[in-house]
Amino acid sequence: MGMIIQEALFLLSCIYILLRSYSAVEAAVGVCYGRVGTNLPPPSEAINLIKSIGVSRIRLFNPDPEALQPFAGTGIELLVGVPNEILPTLANSPVTISMEWLQTNIFAHVSPNQVKYLAVGNEIFLKDPFYSPYIVPAISNLYQAIQTLGLATSIKLSSSHASTILSNSYPPSSGVFNSTIRPFLLPFLQFLRDTSSPLMVNVYPFFAYINNPQYVSLDHALFRSSYVEYDQNLAYDNMFDASIDAFVYAMEKEGFEGIPVMVTETGWPTAGIDGASIDNALSYNGNVVRRALNNVGTPKRPGVGLDVFLFDLFDENGKSGEEFERHFGIFGDNGIKAYDIRFN
Numbered sequence: 001m002g003m004i005i006q007e008a009l010f011l012l013s014c015i016y017i018l019l020r021s022y023s024a025v026e027a028a029v030g031v032c033y034g035r036v037g038t039n040l041p042p043p044s045e046a047i048n049l050i051k052s053i054g055v056s057r058i059r060l061f062n063p064d065p066e067a068l069q070p071f072a073g074t075g076i077e078l079l080v081g082v083p084n085e086i087l088p089t090l091a092n093s094p095v096t097i098s099m100e101w102l103q104t105n106i107f108a109h110v111s112p113n114q115v116k117y118l119a120v121g122n123e124i125f126l127k128d129p130f131y132s133p134y135i136v137p138a139i140s141n142l143y144q145a146i147q148t149l150g151l152a153t154s155i156k157l158s159s160s161h162a163s164t165i166l167s168n169s170y171p172p173s174s175g176v177f178n179s180t181i182r183p184f185l186l187p188f189l190q191f192l193r194d195t196s197s198p199l200m201v202n203v204y205p206f207f208a209y210i211n212n213p214q215y216v217s218l219d220h221a222l223f224r225s226s227y228v229e230y231d232q233n234l235a236y237d238n239m240f241d242a243s244i245d246a247f248v249y250a251m252e253k254e255g256f257e258g259i260p261v262m263v264t265e266t267g268w269p270t271a272g273i274d275g276a277s278i279d280n281a282l283s284y285n286g287n288v289v290r291r292a293l294n295n296v297g298t299p300k301r302p303g304v305g306l307d308v309f310l311f312d313l314f315d316e317n318g319k320s321g322e323e324f325e326r327h328f329g330i331f332g333d334n335g336i337k338a339y340d341i342r343f344n
């Protein structure tokens, strides 16, 4: 009898250790540090604000030395953007040029240990299509450079894409890529598979809501709906999950199963249009953070935490376009906190 109890206890402790090791791979939540404005505090002050709310990951859209350098030694992990404009040069030059570019523009300022991701180009497909042919050749050269530097296991390379590269995303199982990008998309997905890298996507249920307020429920967009929509027996109670899974289905249709998705931008503004408010921004962003930290995953990939970057650290007064574009900040003008959100 005692033996059986002992064995049962042993088994239970094994299960406990196993579960703990799974939950240890907790998804990380970061924040985008956009710098298009004259109202922003200097980077050293920004870093104090970042630390004050417990953020341990930051996305820099460009490797500006004056923004990058102050992160050195802070322990804050970085996703650094490789600007669209440099892709043709990296694509058309030998790997040594990619190596030099990385050394000069990134590793001269921060230790490679702090860099977790490179986003090679931002929203190129359909939005900046001149650069589409250069994504894969550039990312391949950068990957070889990273490999040569012995960093291929610690730094993941991908490219960020807008949700508009899906020509259909609702319901999620009907997710499909716009066929015009296939010649450049398929080799890109192949690169992600070969290097075990994630698809990076920028998703904004906010835009779905403001573009179709008569069809899209605000509560569904803000994670506070009790209403559930079913798609192939999977239950969706929010639009964020549906947007992510649409990408998963779209990749499967192209023959690419199992590629992780990460969110390189998502957010909700505090002002500037109906539906934008401090309460709504807190509700949306707060739920995104909580769900990532708890590895909630999505209906199609339950329990698989997604790395997420919230947009944006500051209200950026230099952003063009509609008024709300200048109100995505967790911190408003002059570093005043817009609402209370914590990341740990």
Ligand SMILES: *[C@@H]1O[C@H](CO)[C@@H](O)[C@H](O)[C@H]1NC(C)=O
Pocket (backbone or CB within 6 Å): 126, 166, 167, 178, 179, 180
């Ligand atoms: C696909 O992209 C092209 C080029 O931007 C656009 O003209 C077309 O409307 C898109 N197709 C769909 C179905 O969204």
